[in-house]
Amino acid sequence: MTTAQPASSAPRLTRSRSNAWLGGVCGGIAERWGWDPTLVRVLFVLSMLLPGPQVLIYLALWIIIPREPAPVIPVQP
Template sequence: MTIQTTDPTRKLMRSRSDSWLGGVCGGLARRFGIDATLVRVLFVLSILLPGPQVLLYLVLWLIIPREPVPGTVAPIAYPPAV
């Protein structure tokens, strides 16, 4: 019997189905179990404050992996050779 320690639906990935620009807000909403519209509204409101919000969004767009296409098999991640 195998015990799964992580829920694959709760893994942080950019959303394909709930994406407006890069899928970052949709992915964050899915990961934390909140409405994607709320995440988008909070992000837009945060742009009114001083800070690097747009730069942060772009960095997250680059480092968060894209959700796989439904029906495809994810590549096997082999452990590094020792």
């Protein structure tokens, strides 16, 4: 017997196709939580002034977070 799982209403975290500058990580984070993509990018750049593995974290997120699916374009018969 199988039971249907309820559909998740929260959007998934994906790398953005429309708000991508480099890998779409900042754009995807902004879209997921409803923030301005420019704000997320500025905060990331400002975090680069602090010591830490920011670039490595960005690269890891680029690899781990899946790419947003391409939009489906209906075919005209």
